[in-house]
Amino acid sequence: MTRAADNPIRVMVVDDSAVVRQVVTGLLQAAPDIEVMAAVSDPVLAIERLKTAWPDVIVLDVEMPRMDGITFLRMIMSQRPTPVVICSTLTEKGAKTTLEAMSAGAVAIVTKPKLGLKQFLQDASDELVSTVRAAARANVRRLAPGSGAAPVVASAKHTADAILPAATRAMTTTTERVVALGTSTGGTQALEEVLTALPRVSPGIVIVQHMPEKFTAAFAARLDTLCHITVKEAEHNDRVVPGRALIAPGGRHMLLKRSGAQYHVEVVDGPLVNRHRPSVDVLFRSVAKSAGANALGVIMTGMGDDGAAGLLEMRNQGARTLAQDEESCVVFGMPKEAIKRGGAERVVALSGIASEIQRQLL
Structure with missing residues (x-):
């Protein structure tokens, strides 16, 4: 639900590009529930404006003169935690x-691209507005240092039918276990907490984190340095094995496939599903088809409903299914919808998900 026009979401735009400031301000101002209270060229000017008024959301560039966006962001989060949307190349x-x-x-x-910036921002106006609205509702108390979130992508809404058909029969139970995690806004924080808590001997894990292309490789590499398990951006035909987590590459869908007693992933192109690529629903449906009762499905913090239908399909095929609870979510949208549709067998706190994953080995 958006705010009334008499109580709008107050936004500050901080970007050294005059074009970005002008276009972003115009797009946000066109939304009846959003007001741009300031648009400034760098964090130093932003700090001056913050002395007199504080926004509900800050739209922030990263590379700027005088002070970079990361330094400014850390200052904001330490002094007065505020939802910040990064506008990045x-x-x-x-x-x-x-x-x-x-x-x-x-x-x-x-x-944002380096070329065709003005046209791109205009084409992505729905994405920008929905992202600011989601940010305004975010539980920033969950975003302590070491956290992070995911982008919101807007486009025509397809279901997982656009990629693969639904499962028609349950898979035979085997000793091979697979864990499927799906998350979006707030997910980088949540995944870091879960994956760093796992010991080296853990079930094979497949993950969709809503994130643009080029970002998932760096994200997986960072997690790999922090975790006992191996974490990597998935490549076509990668094996799903104990002690390894595969993260779907940004801009492509990831499906689980079974060959004999072994599991591997397929990385494929295709239309956006639930306005996302990779899509949680696509992954979860493939897990329902290929793993059935051998799987655990977990839907975590995020805006929208991607993954809700797929989690129900997993449960109907005999998988155990969990949803992250509202208190520990940055945005409760995806878990809430999964619970509403009956896809979640249980609701658990973020702190309990790692232990649930370990139980898959029992």
Whole structure:
């Protein structure tokens, strides 16, 4: 639910590009429930404006003169935690920098190209507005240093039918176990907490975290340095084995496949599903088809409903299914919808998910 026009979401835009400031301000101001209270060229000017008024959401560039966005973000999160949306250039170098911003507590990412910027921002107006609205509702208390979140992507809404048909029969139970995790806004924080708590001997894990291309490789590499298990961006035909987590690459769908007693992943192109690529519903449906009762499905913090239908399909095929509880979510949208549809067998706190994963080995 959005706010009334007489109580709008107050936004500050901080970007050294005059074009970005102008276009972003115009797009946000066109929404009846959003008011841009300030648009400034760097964090130093933003700090001056914050002395007189504080926004509900800050839209922030990363690379700027006088003070970089990450330093400013850390200052904000330490003094007065506020939802921050990073507006970042979609490059490999930019991905690593943006991950630092996510680690410092950013709520979401909106990516922007180096060329055709004005037209891109206009085309992505729905994404920008929905991201700001989601940020305004975010539980920033969950975004302590070391946290982060995911982008919201807007487009035509397809279901998982666009990629693969639903399962028609349950898979035979075997000793091989698979854990499927799906998450979005707030998910980088949640995944870090879960994966770093796992010992080296853990079930094979497949993950969809809503994130743009070029960002998932850097994200997986960062987690790999922090975790006892191996974490990598998935490649086509990668094996799903104990002690390894595979993260779907941004911009492509990931499916679980079974060959004999072994599991592997397929990385495929295709339309956006639930406005996302990769889509949690696509992964969960493939797990329902290929693993059935051999799987555990977990839907975690995120905006929207991606994964809710797939989690129910997993449960109907005999898998155990969990949803993260509201208190520990940054945004409760995805788990809430999964619970509403009956896909979640149980609701658990973020702190309990790692132990649930370990139980898969019993």
